[in-house]
């Protein structure tokens with residue numbers, strides 16, 4: 124059984140980006156210490172095109188071997204002409220509008236999203252599944268999320284894109300770990316409460 128982990132960056136007030144989803148203000152907090160944490164603990168969450176210039180494209184995957192993104196999140200890379208932003212992972216993009224995949228390495232999930240995720244989670248062995256987001260996809264998959272890894276940056280957005288684009292539904296999680304960084308970034312890990 125593999126875990127589905129929503130690994131996400133957010134503001135103090137829980138937004139994963141501005142109202143359009145842009146979270147680039149958070150990049151300012153990726154200093155040496157935090158970058159060391161990311162590359163040491165979650166190297167596979169850095170996109171392939173970002174890893175190459177940093178000379179870390181040969182770092183082995185540590186936690187995840189599969190990624191799932193919503194089409195709007197995938198579009199961020201696609202707009203820059205990058206069709207396989209996580210080439211070091213098995214890539215799935217949820218979309219009903221993309222009629223064919225822009226890249227042979229990327230599989231489109233058009234139907235039965237939850238069923239497909241359950242199928243991936245039921246696979247034997249291997250590493251976990253990185254739920255990249257965005258908000259809408261995370262909202263639809265909330266019931267399947269086993270773990271949350273929330274990188275909180277010391278900024279208030281006031282309004283913006285919520286972590287889960289879903290209706291009100293109370294779901295319990297158990298705090299498993301907290302890491303704090305010198306620049307005020309906080310990383311909390313939660314397991315789904317059973």
Ligand SMILES: NC(=O)c1ccc[n+]([C@@H]2O[C@H](COP(=O)([O-])OP(=O)(O)OC[C@H]3O[C@@H](n4cnc5c(N)ncnc54)[C@H](OP(=O)(O)O)[C@@H]3O)[C@@H](O)[C@H]2O)c1
Nearest residue numbers: 132139144193194195196217218219220256257258259260
């Ligand atoms: N801060 C962070 O860590 C973080 C992480 C990831 C993303 N983001 C940001 O989040 C923003 C995008 O989030 P978003 O909520 O607008 O969109 P999203 O969740 O990335 O994508 C939504 C799209 O996914 C597809 N989809 C959703 N449910 C589906 C289902 N059941 N079956 C098939 N396809 C399904 C649909 O694509 P079609 O319209 O093609 O059918 C839908 O329009 C971006 O701006 C990105 O930068 C931030």
